[in-house]
Amino acid sequence: MYTQGLNELAARPLAAMQEDPALLRRFEARIDAEEKIEPKDWMPDAYRQTLIRQISQHAHSEIVGMLPEGNWITRAPSLLRKSILIAKVQDEGGHGAYLYSATETLGISRAELIEQLLSGAAKYSSIFNYPTLTWADVGAIGWLVDGAAIMNQIPLCRCSYGPYSRAMIRICKEESFHQRQGYDLMLKLARGSAAQRAIAQDALNRWWWPSLMMFGPPDTASPHTALSVRWKIKRFTNDELRQKFVDFTVPQARFLGLEIPDPALRWDAERGQHVVGEIDWSEFQDVVRGNGPCNRDRLQARRDAHESGRWVREAALAHAAKHARAAAA
Amino acid sequence: MHPNPDWPLYEIFVRARGGLDHKHVGSVHAADAAMALEHARDVYTRRLEGVSVWVVRSTDILASDPAEADALFEPARDKVYRHPTFYDIPKEVETL
Numbered sequence: 001m002y003t004q005g006l007n008e009l010a011a012r013p014l015a016a017m018q019e020d021p022a023l024l025r026r027f028e029a030r031i032d033a034e035e036k037i038e039p040k041d042w043m044p045d046a047y048r049q050t051l052i053r054q055i056s057q058h059a060h061s062e063i064v065g066m067l068p069e070g071n072w073i074t075r076a077p078s079l080l081r082k083s084i085l086i087a088k089v090q091d092e093g094g095h096g097a098y099l100y101s102a103t104e105t106l107g108i109s110r111a112e113l114i115e116q117l118l119s120g121a122a123k124y125s126s127i128f129n130y131p132t133l134t135w136a137d138v139g140a141i142g143w144l145v146d147g148a149a150i151m152n153q154i155p156l157c158r159c160s161y162g163p164y165s166r167a168m169i170r171i172c173k174e175e176s177f178h179q180r181q182g183y184d185l186m187l188k189l190a191r192g193s194a195a196q197r198a199i200a201q202d203a204l205n206r207w208w209w210p211s212l213m214m215f216g217p218p219d220t221a222s223p224h225t226a227l228s229v230r231w232k233i234k235r236f237t238n239d240e241l242r243q244k245f246v247d248f249t250v251p252q253a254r255f256l257g258l259e260i261p262d263p264a265l266r267w268d269a270e271r272g273q274h275v276v277g278e279i280d281w282s283e284f285q286d287v288v289r290g291n292g293p294c295n296r297d298r299l300q301a302r303r304d305a306h307e308s309g310r311w312v313r314e315a316a317l318a319h320a321a322k323h324a325r326a327a328a329a
Numbered sequence: 330m331h332p333n334p335d336w337p338l339y340e341i342f343v344r345a346r347g348g349l350d351h352k353h354v355g356s357v358h359a360a361d362a363a364m365a366l367e368h369a370r371d372v373y374t375r376r377l378e379g380v381s382v383w384v385v386r387s388t389d390i391l392a393s394d395p396a397e398a399d400a401l402f403e404p405a406r407d408k409v410y411r412h413p414t415f416y417d418i419p420k421e422v423e424t425l
């Protein structure tokens with residue numbers, strides 16, 4: 001999902017065994033009792049490090065995720081659509097802010113987190129390395145990308161780490177608007193002219209598979225899942241969430257009169273589930289490794305924003321220091 | 330120190346409606362308290378979540394240590410007589 005890069009980082013489940021056994025037992029008993037862990041509570045180092053990686057990747061995804069949609073703000077087809085899109089992109093910035101704050105409670109500074117993103121050391125969701133070529137892409141992102149994000153984020157509201165869980169509750173309240181404005185946009189296009197229907201179908205064609213990849217590699221290739229599930233950082237596996245997303249989305253596409261670009265897609269009456277065709281994981285690996293259509297652009301845009309804002313950050317600090325001195329005198 | 334130091338951290342408290350307490354909602358970085366108020370408005374009240382905001386420098390908060398919680402709160406544990414349910418009042422006394 002927004003934290004799919006986790007799956008390729010070295011797993012450290014054994015580190016848990018090197019902790020003080022009495023403290024570890026108390027910690028796990030609290031987790032089993034569905035208690036929340038708070039910043040100053042004792043926690044195993046592996047729990048702390050997993051959370052830092054997961055929450056910061058999630059934060060980076062929100063921030064980089066502002067870029068593909070931001071690309072259409074100046075070209076939105078009406079003032080209302082423009083206002084909606086600005087509000088949506090601003091929300092994503094807010095999500096990034098909540099999540100960076102939550103990460104910082106684990107003992108890492110904002111400056112270090114930003115540096116990890118800008119140096120390329122940290123990952124963000126692969127989905128944001130695809131381009132937004134037409135206005136319909138704004139609809140497809142809201143409908144599919146935010147839709148997939150919601151699938152992942154609802155169970156995270158019950159995550160065992162208090163600050164993450166509280167940030168997710170706030171985020172989930174806002175995501176529903178994102179998905180609905182996207183579906184509403186797709187609906188208008190799907191009921192519009194032949195040209196409008198065509199860009200809607202084209203957007204679905206390009207965003208469908210990357211949206212399925214957002215949930216991360218199949219469970220058979222996800223070494224992190226076991227410990228994350230035991231410590232209630234994660235409640236469902238990648239495949240479980242992906243399946244849920246497919247089952248929700250297929251009827252929504254049908255209502256739009258659009259076709260899911262998967263000739264192998266079928267309904268399995270026995271399992272009561274949709275079965276999708278083979279996902280091209282080599283494409284996913286390629287994008288995660290930095291070779292997606294927009295990886296370089298996205299990072300460059302973040303670096304440029306950071307650099308051109310530097311003098312503002314420094315000037316604001318100097319201004320605040322001057323006023324503090326004046327007040328003290 | 331980090332070569333690009335963060336702006337100081339402020340904890341944010343929002344009063345959702347008149348008559349309610351201010352409640353901790355998260356934190357923001359800002360150069361000073363006035364800027365923290367503006368950031369808090371943008372980050373935590375985009376949907377009318379508040380009618381009033383407090384900002385406090387995070388370093389100005391002294392928090393109790395969770396590892397000491399048992400000792401800290403223990404004195405309250407055995408004082409059941411502080412609760413009204415401790416007292417058996419005969420049914421006949423209707424207005425107590």
Ligand SMILES: [Fe+2]
Nearest residue numbers: 062091092095
């Ligand atoms: Fe978001």
Ligand SMILES: [Fe+2]
Nearest residue numbers: 092146175178
């Ligand atoms: Fe969103």
